[in-house]
Amino acid sequence: MNKELLKGTTEVMILKMFDKEPMYGYGMIKKFELMSKGTFKFKEGTLYPLLHSLERKKYIESFWDSSDGRRRKYYRITDLGCKQLVDKEKEWLEFSKALNGILGY
């Protein structure tokens, strides 16, 4: 899998993960791999800096929780993040539609 394809899509993927429930970094890496049937294998060096960046932009917010045994840093999406998610989903749809048009699909 060409990693360049990921560029510009990581943000929408990550925000989408928070759509249902709070998640923590390590768990997301595993879940991504599962959900995409191995197509995506997010690296820690990719995900953690990205989570910090999304938090700086107020799209997500974090809290520590240890009630499940291990100490984990959970993130949940904010209202601003929900708006951004909608925009980014639109952007992806438009892009993939245009590219599919060029490729003749």
Added chain:
Amino acid sequence: MNKELLKGTTEVMILKMFDKEPMYGYGMIKKFELMSKGTFKFKEGTLYPLLHSLERKKYIESFWDSSDGRRRKYYRITDLGCKQLVDKEKEWLEFSKALNGILGY
């Protein structure tokens, strides 16, 4: 349009353009814009270096032609380029399918 989305997809788009007939750089920029209804606007600083790179990799080959009035540098796809195009199309399909899966489409 987030330009990062383009990364990793420019090669397949350009190779696809040569599927039918030889093309020249400036004409491709105009045609891209038209085909994607304005979604893609390839810049000269993007396209020309990429064409040179594809030629170095033997995916395309160039020839000058002036028979149509203006002197233009045309490119056509090679057999190797055709193989690469098939691979890249597969890669795109797999990627977009996986991402659509995550986004719930």
Added chain:
DNA sequence: TATCGATGCCTCGTTATACTATGTATGTCA
């Protein structure tokens, strides 16, 4: 005939972003 926009090719330096490599700590199980 002078000018100006469109056509046509090119390249250097910048910027954005995913990754590699590495470090640290804790829990689990043989």
Added chain:
DNA sequence: TGACATACATAGTATAACGAGGCATCGATA
């Protein structure tokens, strides 16, 4: 107790599209 999975973090690197600029030609028009 030693190995491995879990869990978070960051400094440096590689790469790819782009911005900005240069140069030349052609057609239209003032």
